[in-house]
Amino acid sequence: EAFGTSYHHTSLHHTAEMFSCVFLSIVQMEDVIARMQDEKNGIPIRTVKSFLSKIPSVFSGSDIVQWLLKNLCIEDQVEALHLGTLMAAHGYFFPISDHVLTLKDDGTFYRFQTPYFWPSNCWEPENTDYAVYLCKRTMQNKARLELADYEAESLARLQRAFARKWEFIFMQAEAQAKVDKKRDKIERKILDSQERAFWDVHRPVPGCVNTTEVDIKKSSRMKNPHKTRKSVYGLQNDIRSHSPTHTPAPEAKQPTEEELREQIKFGQAQLDRHRLKMSKVAESLLSYTEQYSDYDPFLCTPDPSNPWISDDTTFWEMEASKEPGQTRVRRWGFGINEVLKDPIGREQFLKFLESEFSSENLRFWLAVQELKKRPIREVPTRVQEIWEEFLAPGAPSAINVDSKSYGKTTQNVKDPGRYAFEDAQEHIYKLMKSDSYSRFIRSSAYQELLQAKKKFGVCNFFKYFLKMCLMPTKTTFFDESTLKTVILWNFIIIYNSCFLFLYIINCNLFL
């Protein structure tokens, strides 16, 4: 082949060094392409006779889709088209009559790209190369290979930019065109189309995705910038200065003695850590997802509705209101963290503990959480306040901490930081989890909230009843028992009012 295939093998080695981030996906794609080109099990390539000439070395879009469906674990045609379009966008095969690199599942003709132009060769062609190419195109038979509008615009732009060296570019283009003319007609057709497809990848039609674009996080890591800036046509390029973002990758160095000791220390700590059995871990993951699947809007329709789908914001209004719904209260029962996470949960928990005169633990825990968010200049004062309130001898809200934590905290308070109470807080958290929290969940206060037994006032009854009659869709958060209670009480009130009214009328009649 004209451009040389041997280059491809050495370039894969270079690829590994230079483009480690894209290497794997390119290797996978080229693996598939190689299979597609296999003589026995690949896509059948043929020469098609058209009106005046032959169209060499082509296959149809449908051929590609069918092959992908048959040879890869792909579910359906949509996925095959997606994968095929991706490969076309990278330039591994291309439509022979279009600059736009997508895959169509029809009779459109496609051709394979020569390995010389594959992405694994790390091409970053310069504008000088593109100028030579466009210039060369204008020298060829205009009827066959006329420039598209965007190409003509690019050429004009490049002529202005390279005005000084245009003569050189023109000479190169002439030399190339001469060589091309000498080629066999069929070979020329194929090579021209492959060259054009290469430029369609690196200088895409405006509006098309440029698959050669690399994430700036990765591009600033790339090694050996000079190696990638090779010319397609063997032109000497100006030495480019390093981009300010480029940092040469550090050489992989042998660890120093100190680093080794650190590694060993870390390794020892790792070895000593307790590891939970996989079965226990798997069980805990499974039960967590099961427990929360009712609360996952992607798995279960939320109650009353998902505001994004129904355009009804009731769900968010309920979350913001002071009265927690049943589903929300049920969640508090999943674990102490759920109660502590929810502001209304914290409120209810605190209220319950206050009723039992045992709220100092929770108040301490909340105070320490709040301390951690304070600006650093307020920390020392706050630490002192918390110490005085909860831990100092004779503290008004004395909490019970184990002697080890108490000792540590006493020390920490002398040099106060955000984490002065960390040990004490951990101890208190464990206490709350095993004691206060379980009492809260068993309490009648919590159970009533859970069953949504609301104590309605007379006005509330009327309000809810009216709301129910006038806006039936918005009162759907009532459960059956509450609904029955509301209706019953409303009837009782109306019945009594009627009775009273009749009685008054009777009295008046008598009088």
Place this chain on the structure above:
Amino acid sequence: MGEMEQLRKEAESLKDEITAARKAVQDLTLQDHVAGTAVVGRVQLKTRKTLRGHLSKIYAVHWGDSKLCVSASQDGKLIVWDSYTTNKVHAIPLKSSWVMTCSYAPSGNMVACGGLDNMCSIYNLKGKDGNVKVMRELAAHTGYLSCCRFLNDNEIITSSGDCTCVLWDIETGSQKTVFAGHLGDCMSLGVAPDFNTFISGACDFTAKLWDIRDGQCRQTFGGHESDINAIGFFPNGNAVITGSDDASCKLYDLRSDQELITYQDSGIMCGVTSLAPSLSGRLILAGYDDFNCNIWDSLKAERVGVLSGHDNRVSCIGVTPDGMACCTGSWDSFLKIWN
């Protein structure tokens, strides 16, 4: 040199012992355990809103609450959206257009961003006169800022191309703790639900768990064959999900100290750019270089859905705190809300 040899041997043998210790608790794999559970049914999410306004590639998006999110784009703008109404609440022009990350403070009072300028800029959204101004510029990193996450209005954690992560005190603008240990650029970070630890993924193909309080690396997880671009906690705080250029995502458990499962498919050949778990953790949504987002059943490791609609790479993804919707940001300059 005898001592160096000894040390090297000791380090190697420790590595082997750790591998053995991890194997010792593999009484059952995750696949075996969930063999009896059914795969989650096909999940079909639709685009509910498209947020238009950016003029160039979107690199990052982060939810503040159930409706507000902030996005960063190469057009040099940070936009705060009320995504429910699709209104732009703030459009903040940036000094440097090479922005790579953005974050919304849990309080809703601030946003932060950073990128090739090696700095993390903090913006106050609730300024007195209503204008959004730079509040602090946190500068000390010697590499690009790949990710940032607020702990509260006073503290923020950043990850950088200089291979370190840093905990900053915003008010004083100083570095409180430097988390060093990665051997490659840190690409992404995630804070634990209890705010006591955080995880980082890097170009040395590993993920590390750090203790925020004492700055120590508690655990390291390997197994990926290329850069880890995205990382996040499983909602229960006991497991970590990573996404890599090797086209796979992995689930690591903190308590058993090892990889539980890998999410990959022979039909996927592109790197993972971003990921987010659903509220229950049963679904993992991952954005890829091939313009799509795949939805995985996290326990069965099967693909149960695809989000396609973007015309270029999906660079970032996030699920709202209430789990109602997910947002994808793309190089095609659009943000899409799906559920």
